[in-house]
Amino acid sequence: MFKRIGLFILTNLAILVVLGIVLNVVSAVFGINFANIAGAGQSYGTLLVFAAIVGFSGSIISLLMSKSIAKHTMGVQMIDVNRPSNKLEAWLVDTVRSHAQKAGVAMPEVGIYEGEANAFATGATRNSSMVAVSTGLLSSMNKQEVEAVLAHEMSHVANGDMVTMTLVQGVTNTFVVFLSRVIGNIVDRGVLRNEDDAPGIGYYATSIVLDIVLGILAAIIVAWFSRAREYRADAGAAKIMGGGEPMINALRRLGGVPTEELPASLKGFGIAGSIGALLASHPSIEDRIAALQKQTYR
Secondary structure (H helix, E strand, C coil): CHHHHHHHHHHHHHHHHHHHHHHHHHHHHHCCCHHHHCCCCCCHHHHHHHHHHHHHHHHHHHHHCHHHHHHHHHCCEECCCCCCCCHHHHHHHHHHHHHHHHHCCCCCEEEEECCCECEEEEEEECCEEEEEEEHHHHHHCCHHHHHHHHHHHHHHHHCCHHHHHHHHHHHHHHHHHHHHHHHHHHHHHHHCCCCCCCCCHHHHHHHHHHHHHHHHHHHHHHHHHHHHHHHHHHHHHHHHHCCCHHHHHHHHHHCCCCECCCCCCCHHHECCCCCCCCCCCCCCHHHHHHHHHCCCCC
């Protein structure tokens, strides 16, 4: 737990440092005065640049650090794909290699971690990824079901879902930052009649409230994209496996065993995740099975 907290703090410190550097570089190179994002001389263009930098910095840094963060937070034991140490590791490597070839991506790193049934994929690009499975999943599923789960994760990689979600998160973050400050300035100037050059309490209070409210709406949009990707990854797994039945069986098994919630940065790329709400990262097991049963795979 303390390791996860430490990595969370370090990641956010890295984001703040990079954010400060990028803002200074953009200001120096393009002559943009970021003091104009609020107050009497609010510039929408300057504010939009500021919002984009703030909105994308965290997402991009998290993407670039995703494998390292996953290895440390989940305690993933990496397998030497060239020299597996036992039959289980050799089978996992062979399965992932076969799936990667079918999906048309480079062989990812492969690992195992202690925990309840789950698996995830992460990485900055389609050809620089990592797939990890839990001991709980390996002990609760048969080989064909594990193969289907690995095919699901490889579909996430092949579809470029890590990059897609980074872009979606970055865009929604940008609009949250931009709109909250535009509306905050309108309230400060138009409603509360602040005539000072500097922004007043109306700007700050409104911006903070809207950061929260619009942030929730943005999270709903991101969650909707995440659920859509799960259906697509299930369909991709069915194609890799030559039919939908192995993935259906894996989902049914998953619905009957204890699962473990992944960290926020990984939950969208796991086989199991939060369900039952607008902020759910995954559709329900029943909905995923129904979607697979309606498809025809060739």
